[in-house]
Amino acid sequence: MAKPTTQEARGQRPGFPFDAIPGMDPASFAANLEPFFQAGTKALDTWRMVSEELLEFGKARLTRNMEMSRKVTQSPSLDKAIEAQADFARSMMQDYIAETGKLAELGSRVMAETFSCWKVEAVKTPAGRAAQRFESEAEAEASKHSLAAE
Numbered sequence: 001m002a003k004p005t006t007q008e009a010r011g012q013r014p015g016f017p018f019d020a021i022p023g024m025d026p027a028s029f030a031a032n033l034e035p036f037f038q039a040g041t042k043a044l045d046t047w048r049m050v051s052e053e054l055l056e057f058g059k060a061r062l063t064r065n066m067e068m069s070r071k072v073t074q075s076p077s078l079d080k081a082i083e084a085q086a087d088f089a090r091s092m093m094q095d096y097i098a099e100t101g102k103l104a105e106l107g108s109r110v111m112a113e114t115f116s117c118w119k120v121e122a123v124k125t126p127a128g129r130a131a132q133r134f135e136s137e138a139e140a141e142a143s144k145h146s147l148a149a150e
Helices: 026-073 078-122 126-149
Strands: none
Touching: 026 078
């Protein structure tokens, strides 16, 4: 027959004190998961924006492809058709290069926003404080060198 459990005994193994290992008690474990949830939410939101950007780009490219096909098929001469094709290829490359830049920007932004959640939490740890101190010293050193160069 099963023993009735009390509210305090739930989630604990007999003989194992969860507070013996820092971060293993349920309250602090849940608090430590919050940055993961925040980062995941930001990442999903930004990737949604990337998907929307790709869909818009695909739609615009499809429209331009159809326009180019019409121009080529309605060209009065072979020279005009080749000229239309060359213009299309040139504009297509420019569009793809511009779109690559936009996607790179969105990708870097998603990485920065995702990891910013952990940066706030990391500063609370001794290693995080040391890293922040090191980063501040490096910035001060860099600004000192830039002032000396001027």
